[in-house]
Amino acid sequence: GAGVSQSPRYKVAKRGQDVALRCDPISGHVSLFWYQQALGQGPEFLTYFQNEAQLDKSGLPSDRFFAERPEGSVSTLKIQRTQQEDSAVYLCASSLGGQGVPRGATDTQYFGPGTRLTVL
Amino acid sequence: AQTVTQSQPEMSVQEAETVTLSCTYDTSESDYYLFWYKQPPSRQMILVIRQEAYKQQNATENRFSVNFQKAAKSFSLKISDSQLGDAAMYFCASEEYGNKLVFGAGTILRVKS
Numbered sequence: 001g002a003g004v005s006q007s008p009r010y011k012v013a014k015r016g017q018d019v020a021l022r023c024d025p026i027s028g029h030v031s032l033f034w035y036q037q038a039l040g041q042g043p044e045f046l047t048y049f050q051n052e053a054q055l056d057k058s059g060l061p062s063d064r065f066f067a068e069r070p071e072g073s074v075s076t077l078k079i080q081r082t083q084q085e086d087s088a089v090y091l092c093a094s095s096l097g098g099q100g101v102p103r104g105a106t107d108t109q110y111f112g113p114g115t116r117l118t119v120l
Numbered sequence: 121a122q123t124v125t126q127s128q129p130e131m132s133v134q135e136a137e138t139v140t141l142s143c144t145y146d147t148s149e150s151d152y153y154l155f156w157y158k159q160p161p162s163r164q165m166i167l168v169i170r171q172e173a174y175k176q177q178n179a180t181e182n183r184f185s186v187n188f189q190k191a192a193k194s195f196s197l198k199i200s201d202s203q204l205g206d207a208a209m210y211f212c213a214s215e216e217y218g219n220k221l222v223f224g225a226g227t228i229l230r231v232k233s
């Protein structure tokens with residue numbers, strides 16, 4: 001596709017509900033990232049995929065957060081038993097290169113418009 | 121851990137004037153990249169400019185240029201001939217091997233007509 005897309009753009013959940021956020025990266029991009037952006041702050045890294053392999057999940061705040069990318073393209077970020085502190089914008093980014101690939105312009109991450117999650 | 125600091129929460133500039141946004145970072149890596157991203161109210165994070173740490177020459181993209189001081193770990197963004205469309209939140213970010221980005225807290229840029 002022309003760019004990274006995310007759905008839904010807005011999600012309101014009651015505390016305790018499970019939510020699933022979708023990311024469609026740019027076609028052919030090897031790397032996919034999820035970031036969490038709290039109101040008025042910079043994005044913070046959650047997790048990273050190279051193709052279907054989840055190589056880094058060090059930023060996931062708890063075991064309620066789970067991400068997958070089973071076929072190496074579309075990714076889903078799932079949050080179980082949502083809490084009010086999960087309210088944030090969730091950004092997805094993709095890049096053409098990956099770890100082990102010679103570095104260069106392919107490292108640039110292109111971001112989607114984000115999903116704003118509000119937990120009541 | 122890598123850190124990125126943007127010490128200016130908010131900046132204002134008159135249309136057609138020049139403004140400089142500050143950024144400092146801390147990393148133990150020798151090979152890394154630095155970025156400036158722009159985030160308008162629509163939330164779409166847009167790449168403004170990137171700098172490779174091993175390159176001495178400062179990056180330039182049209183009206184946007186950086187002043188990269190590697191020894192001082194400083195990476196400021198200069199916007200020349202400011203336009204109303206430049207108004208947004210600007211984030212400085214660093215990337216080390218492993219590719220994840222570490223962002224600063226952001227600087228809100230307001231452009232006055």
